Amino acid sequence: xxxxxxxxxxxxxxxxxxxxxxxxxxxxxxxxxxxxxxxxxxxxxxxxxxxxxxxxxxxxxxxxxxxxxxxxxxxxxxxxxxxxxxxxxxxxxxxxxxxxxxxxxxxxxxxxxxxxxxxxxxxxxxxxxxxxxxxxxxxxxxxxxxxxxxxxxxxxxxxx
Numbered sequence: 001x002x003x004x005x006x007x008x009x010x011x012x013x014x015x016x017x018x019x020x021x022x023x024x025x026x027x028x029x030x031x032x033x034x035x036x037x038x039x040x041x042x043x044x045x046x047x048x049x050x051x052x053x054x055x056x057x058x059x060x061x062x063x064x065x066x067x068x069x070x071x072x073x074x075x076x077x078x079x080x081x082x083x084x085x086x087x088x089x090x091x092x093x094x095x096x097x098x099x100x101x102x103x104x105x106x107x108x109x110x111x112x113x114x115x116x117x118x119x120x121x122x123x124x125x126x127x128x129x130x131x132x133x134x135x136x137x138x139x140x141x142x143x144x145x146x147x148x149x150x151x152x153x154x155x156x157x158x159x160x
Contacts, residue, residue, distance in 0.1 A: 008125045009034045009051070013044045013058040013070060014086075019110075023057070026114050027121070041065040045073040053081050054128040055105075055121055060087035060094055068094065071102045080131045082124030086112060 010033045012023050020037035027035055036053065038044035041062050048056070056074045060067040071083040085098050088110035098104040105127070106120045 007032060007034050008054040008129075009036055010121055010125075011036045011038070011044060011047070011053045011056045011058075013038045013041055013056070013062070013067070015039050015041075015059060015062040019059070023117070027118070030118055031122075033121070033125075041067070041070045045070055045077075048074050048077045048081075053078060055082045055084060055124040057084040057086050057117075057121070060085055060089045068098050068102060071098065071104065075102050080128050080135065082106075082128050084108065084120060084124060086110060086117075 010027065012020050012035060014020055017039055020039065024035045024037055027033055036047065036051075038047065041058070042064050044056075044058070045065065053074075056071060058067040058070050062070075067085050067087065071085065074081055074083055082105040083098075083102055084106045085095070085104055086108045087094075095104070095107045098107065105124050108117065108120065
């Protein structure tokens with residue numbers, strides 16, 4: 001069951017502050033998402049260690065850590081979060097590497113189309129929510145299965 005107060009978090013990482021400001025302003029007009037922006041990918045990676053996000057949108061070329069390296073950290077810390085590469089560095093090899101190595105959800109080129117970006121983020125949030133709900137249901141089923149196995153063991157011992 002969905003929480004009416006749930007406010008998805010979208011992380012935007014780009015070494016250009018103007019990109020983050022532009023995306024944040026657009027998303028604030030169109031959505032009620034919580035936007036977490038970082039110009040430093042190392043700080044973004046640190047944030048991902050302990051703060052849940054639904055979507056990570058990152059540039060490819062950045063100092064200290066590139067976008068694929070950051071998305072690899074996102075996959076490690078939050079495997080359910082959707083990973084989006086938004087880059088002006090149109091390199092098919094990088095896109096293929098990202099898809100294969102880190103399970104890239106979407107590859108978008110700069111300059112981006114706001115309507116397309118919004119659609120990608122909305123569908124990414126929906127995907128992340130579904131994957132997390134599925135994970136929770138599987139955990140519930142595993143717990144129920146383990147309880148049934150314990151009841152079965154007790155019944156067998158009681159009748160032997």
